[in-house]
Amino acid sequence: MVENKKDDPVCRSTSSLEGRLVAHSPGHQGVWHWYEDHARGTGELARRFAEPWGGGELAYRLGRDHDIGKGSCAWQEGLVEEATTGRKVRRPSHKDAGAFLFAQAARQHPVLTPCAGVIEGHHTGLSAWSELGVRLKGLMRDSSEVDEAISRVAEVMPEILDGTCPAAPNWLNPRDKTSVEMLVRMTYSAVVDADRLDTVAHFRPGARLRQNVDMTELWERYENGRQEAIAERQRRKEPSWLDKLREDVYQEAIETAAGEPGVYRLHLPTGAGKTFAGGGFALRHAALHGLRRVVVAVPFVSITEQNAAVYRGLLDPERGPRAVLEHHSAVNFETADRRASRSLDASGNVRRDQNRTRLNRWAKLAAENWDAPFIVTTTVRLIESLFGNSPSATRRLHRLANSVIVLDEVQALPDTLLTPILSGLRELVEHYGVTLVLSSATQPELAALNPWQSGLPQRNIVANPAPLFNRLRRVRYEWRTAPDVTLGDIAAEAAEHDQALMVVNGTKDASRVHKMWLGDREENPGVLHLSTRMTGGHRRETIQTAKQRLEASLDTLLVSTSLIEAGVDLDFPRGYRARSLPESEQQAAGRINREGHRPTEDSVMVIFEPRDGLQAQMIYNRCGIAAASRRFGEELADPDDLDTLRSYYQHRYRLQTGRSSTDPNGATGEAIEALRGKLDYPEVARRMRMIDNEHSVAVVIIRSQLHQSDWHAAQDAIDQLRRGVPTPETYRTLQDHMASIPQRELEMAISAGHTVEIAGDLHEWTGPYHPQRGIEPPM
Template identity: 45%
Template sequence: MEIWGHSANDVGERHTLADHLRGTEKRARRYGARFHAGELAGYLGRVHDVGKGSCAWQNGLLRAEASGGRVGIPHKHAGSHLAFKAGLGPLANVVFGHHGGLQCRPELKTALREARTDHKASVDEAIDRVSQVVPEILEGPGLPSWVQDAFTSAPLVTDVLVRMVFSTVVDADRLDTAEHMDAIARPDHPVAAGDLVERYEQARLARLEGRAPSPVDADRAWVYEQAVAAAEGPQGIYRMPAPTGSAKTYAAGAFGLHHARRHGLGRVIVAVPFTTITEQNAKEYRDLLEAPGQEPVVLEHHSGIDLDSDGGPGNRWAKLASENWDAPFVVTTTVRLFESLFSHKPEAMRRLHRLAGSVLVLDEVQSLPDRLLVPILSMLRTLTEHFGVTVLLASATQPAFFDLSPFQDVPASDVIEDPAPLYRRLARVTYSWWTDPAPTREELAEHAAASPSVLVVCNTTSQAQELHEGISRHRHADGPVLHLSTRMVARHRQDVLAQITELNNAGAPAAVVSTQLVEAGVDLDFPEVFRAFAPAESLQQAAGRCNRSGRLEQGRVVVFDLIGDDGKASSGGEFIYGAALEATREHFGPGKAWPDSPDVMDAYYKDRFKYTNVENDGQKIQDARRDADFPEADRLFTMIKEVSIPVVAVPTRYAEDAERVREMLGLLRQGVPPGGLLRELRPFTATLPRGLAERKAAGLLAPVVGDLYEWLGDYDDERGIVIADTKEYVF
């Protein structure tokens, strides 16, 4: 009697279990070979579904095939037992969790005990039956010496090894199953990152030829050359400190591709902190690396990308590639990257093995949360030392990561050996401090309104809304007064950003009041910038929007506090930034350094990390990883601490879309699956902090589905959702 692994596909063919086990084994071995664990991964792929060989499971499959239901019979104990019996220890979790997720050590021990007691009859039966058609399931691979060492003395390395091998088996299993169900081969992407170097270089040169020259072009070219030269170095951890406006996006991509070619690496993965920058960078890289008619090579993967829409072959490719990052160039968010690395769920972890033998570019690394730095840096170190990953840390304000315990004895290579002269050459602004005495809101608004073209960056949405209102009252210069914050729905923000860019490019005047969302990676250029006092890296990022093209002799950045209703001076960011703001005031301000001083910035970070107790933060996550408690590490690792809720609103400027939005909300309330509908609603979605919504706006929010709400209150056509009398922060 044939032993089946999956029910009949659309052409009426069943999948034999022998074919499925060997197909999964073949792929998993190939993926695991990238980090010298090919035999381990292959064996676990070979045994992962052995439990399906029991008569009970086979009969259940036939019933499910006839009824369209599920088999409903566990099948993970047999393969887990074989893996443990083969001496693979914690790697038995790979088989046990390949559907439900990696489990904690006590849960795995219980399952292995049950395989020898409660489930012994079905386990023995499955192993006996499957071994007759796949005798290799009885042949364990043994452990490489580096794995044995990790098991005995390096629990954090063991943690990453289990995650990586788990990823290979889950991906191989899903791909082999998909090939059967779709009756279509699913080969890996044929292009490697190193194959794209010439395409990238030629497209960059063509773009430069079509651009108007800028006074900073020579320095941008020098940064690019340094990145290409550094890419010839050995694998490891690299730092790329370069001022804002020095074309880090191009240089980082060049480093990744040239380094991949030098070392035969499969892909470049670029992770950035915010979705808006992800979209911008993905477009830049796609314009350089893709042309009509060519096979797609740039995967953009984040919560804002619509992979469900009918976008033709390119979109279908992206939907499939997003499942496992099977693309030579991936652009994603740091949230998606690190929450996948610390997850315990198969769908999130499926892509992790693609990191092995890759270049990982972490852009704007100053945005990584202090409280998670220890587990993040520990993870990066293990990836570079054991899994063939090169990490590039890119930032204008390089944090003092190498003073923290995970990186203290790690050698680092610098893309730019002595960046101080570059920072001096690209110092395009002067700083002044309006903090003692501090202005009132009215004084600041009147002063900013007098500037023909100015950007004001605030710490809170209420501060931004008040200043926008004040500047609008006092504005006598030509040009509009515009506002940006996440209280505005996404489409509104994007349209305003496009309007600002158009005004910038035309040299036309405008006053813009924004929260921090304009600071990292948004390509704006103003002669004058006002910035509410904030951590030093935020001050420098805001300065990066001032005289960005270097066409002025000097731009002007004014750092301000404001006199509050209580008569005291405040930046509005004290409860947001805490000790980081304290460390900034110690090192930067009137009579002290400017934020574009790399040496002082280094001292600032050292104090900041001390004040915020970075070394102790994240230790519970590290303890969970040492204890092989994968669900607990997943629960504790949360990149976004502030819980926000998505709120759907339709501004009057988009009134023609109101009926469709109401229709989609109605479908969601009726229980229609949300995937595609939620993505279609994204352009009309803003965010509110949950606590603020519950305290101040509960009566104006109508539940839709899950955490999604409909906004029933007023929507200001310039400032978005306005909730009076609040000081809460959202950007």
């Protein structure tokens, strides 16, 4: 154990500050952030965040000791010089001292030793244990480079040398390496969020933590809002048989909400009121069981936009803090910091981008942390939080404890990642107080996969969904799979009808079809286009336009990528879907005769296979394609046949799974699960990316068509990122103005001068933006 070396010479910085250590430079009021205030403040917050899973004392210790390395003279003098001169100064790393001290104490409970990585990575991200373990062993042999910092901090906080180790949560099995891995993740999240919040509170004394919301009150607000919406709808038109069916479904979901926490399945056909039933079940269940948050995760941004609007209308008060947070955008600030660190000159000063580095660091402090009671996010953001290793991605993870997670359109989870996803979700259910809702019209057979094969019961929210599917079968399928079918053929056939939806497999195909329909015209109000190359606001406007035209019986042709297939409330009389997987085809069919006002025989969904379009096997799971080709098609089953769907999923998973959950020969992520057991956080994060870099870059576009107030709000948010101190609200404002393009296109745009950096890897798009199609794909 390190001795308290009171006879060491006092460094210049502590002399000038009356012997006190500092954690951060003075805030707006000129007051230094004293080390002991930040250490204890971070520890207390981390304790509060980790108490739901029995990790409060562990999180407190790690939070209290996370900055011990700042006690060194070199670090203190560097901060004082930086604060007094305004010049960026290279300071020594401060991550090793606290990690070393915790690893020493953890010899009493070796299973907790990997938690030293929480301190070591609180700025840079969780490291692989294979590397961190070597580093800690080196410090155990020779601790001279951390002794000074520990000694100086002990002078103001002698408790750091008490040598005790907090106990592990009583449920932790030391032999279950993935449980240890998840405990490190959750504790890391609690400490990182606490550190960021305590730092922000210093620089912004008025900043306050959001108070916990009474979930009973939120549930009552939801139910009252729903009743008002129903009454308003009934004032406009008589209730239909479908309205009655949806009400029955909703009431059964509310009754089931009294069941014990665990895993539930919400298996309903499209149009049966899944959004309302899922939200009602989650809020009622949270209120009855004392849970603190509802998180709804959906696969497509378009669904977050529509669902968030529905939930906001029911839950957000006219005045006061908003209850609903929509989060789907992400900015990588760690990448920006690494670029900045490489630009330091030989003397340790930043060459040109000092201001940019400072702003990126402020931007990290404001990264989204899910501090609202009702979150609507994407599955990508949820999985990034669960399996990422960077501070900005992981700081919100602890908010999932004691929450209801609704995985909407659960069939969209990628097969290649199913084993670690299911294993991680099981951890949340069994040890972190989570109730998980699997919501879909095409429920996958997840119990057939190893992580869920035993000991994890799944209960149905609606006990017997099969009759609902029979009653709500509203389309007739036709098939166009001859070798000579083209996109032009199908586009021409669709254009023969007054109203038709065409769903294709990629943005290039969507752009081509839209141009075919326009012909020589620049625009046509009845010809619409939808893809992620359009901003969120633009997509919402297009969906609203389509809905209004359909309700007014106006000519409407809409071509879309798969983003329309779930959660988008449109009702076309006829549809065309490029061959994909049966669950996708059934979801597309959910936009046809959605309200059941037309005879089923007249409501046609055409499945076509264009020889000149993007082929299904290029973008969809190949084992899924193989399993589907034997079961669905002309003279075979239709995509809404429940028994055939069940057989299809089982066959699809059998084609891919290995002999065990860690079999590297499996194709459902077994090798990633093995990496989790090795605590290789960076590699797990790399492999768990749900969207390939070719499709994962968001850019901000301020469209000229925006209302003046929206234009100014967006511009103010960009300016705040570039010059000021952003908040989470800054990013929430910009989400409506973001579109997605491939990484390679962003790099080309940067070279061509069509983008301007905002913060981190987020850029503003200044290149061409088509008023109907958004950022055009290169042909």
